[in-house]
Amino acid sequence: MAVDFNDVQALVRSGFGSLGGARYVLLRIVDATRAKAWLARAEPTRASQVGGAHELRCAMQIAFTRAGLIAAGFDEAELETMAPEFLDGMASDGRRSHRLGDVGESAPEHWNWGVGAREPHALIMLLAKKTMIADWASGIEAAALANGFAPVASFDSCPAREDGDASHEPFGFADGVSQPKIDWNGERSISPSANHDYNPLIAAGEILLGHSNEYGVSAGDANGALVQRNGSYLVYRQLEQDVTGFWQWAAEAAGPENARWMAERVVGRGIDGSPLPGLATSGGRDDFLFKGDPDGIVCPLGSHIRRANPRSGDNPHGRRGFLRDLVSAVGLAGKATDDPVASARFHRILRRGRPYGTTITPELAMLPELPHVEAGLHFLCLNASLARQFEFIQGAWLISPTFGGLSQEDDPLLGSRCPFPDDRRTDLFRYHDAHGVPRIAQDMPRFVTVRGGAYFFLPSITGLMSIASR
Structure with a gap:
């Protein structure tokens, strides 16, 4: 419909x-x-x-x-x-x-x-x-x-x-x-064969209540005192960003001349939004997958965009034949990064945020004598299931120090750096340098602090x- x-x-x-x-x-x-x-x-x-x-x-x-x-x-x-x-x-x-x-x-x-x-x-x-x-x-x-x-x-x-x-x-x-594309007319199939590979198109019911979602069911009460059909849950979080701290850390970790390179590995994209050089792409800046970079040599496994959207279909290996697909689908093959349970289509949100505060260039932000500037993001997103969409992405992907088989590192951009419950650290960041040599950044500071938030309908x-x- x-x-x-x-x-x-x-x-x-x-x-x-x-x-x-x-x-x-x-x-x-x-x-x-x-x-x-x-x-x-x-x-x-x-x-x-x-x-x-x-x-x-x-x-x-x-x-x-x-x-x-x-x-x-x-x-x-x-x-x-x-x-x-x-x-x-x-x-x-x-x-x-x-x-x-x-x-x-x-x-x-x-x-x-x-x-x-x-x-x-x-x-x-x-x-x-x-x-x-x-x-x-x-x-x-x-x-x-x-x-x-x-x-x-x-x-x-x-x-x-x-x-x-x-x-x-x-x-x-x-x-x-990167935003999901909504199937407003209810035309796409949600069958396993149609979603074997990653597809940015998702059902309208992932955003709007009262419409069929990726499981083929709808949520929301259309007949109660509060009409829920065609409504959505809105997440609003005020995120304060330490711009000077971020760029000064990047300059210290990689040298001022390579600070931009380092910052792009933390985010997982070029500063202009383009895919990192080496990721297979069909030409568009959002038309790429991670399956050609399974070890995170190009785009680090724990980078922000890789956590926020792993770009995985129902089978992260892609189409490999009936028997191999079956073995992979039941979890008998692959690594933690290949977990087919975490198909991206079940965990998409529609982002509607805007920045606030003072805008400065990375070059200016790297100057050690520059004082802290007030800046941040009014993060807003829409979804039909707070638990399966926003809270899953935030808790299981972004904040988790064990995402994708990693350990002791949360999201390098949004992470709190607070210890795991068993006191394991979460302030590491693993990446490969320009020569493909594995590196570990340690003692990463916090770059983003939550200053307010609420769930809205x-x-x-x-x-x-x-x-x-x-």
């Missing part, structure tokens, strides 16, 4: 690359009657309004936490069909924080927002052309505050590129290069009306 774009908030279909300005407004509901009256009048941008000939000049999107839905009038029983992770919340307990890597300086008790009195009820995302974002966003924010909402925090992002190309995150790397247009009418 094709997705009804007129009932879907536009963020599901577009990252609004043509809109250079953004503001993220976090609010609490203090007067439910007035707040819901304002929501009933709100006009969030629909997916049907993007992708056509009409130029979009601004967009508004609205999402809610569990606490926000309760404040709007829903009771616990009416929400019990929603994802347990959403109902628990991102900072619900120490076990979840540990699985997500929210420990040490990133632990929720150090967050600027997301817990206690600073737990938001609603998120209003405002995006517009650079020339109009300030006045337009301020007007909408003021209207919400005058109609039953109280402020928690408000953040402006750095301008994105308005030519629609990928923007660059604060470390300087092209961002938004991004309702459909119908779902938003079911909230406003409570």
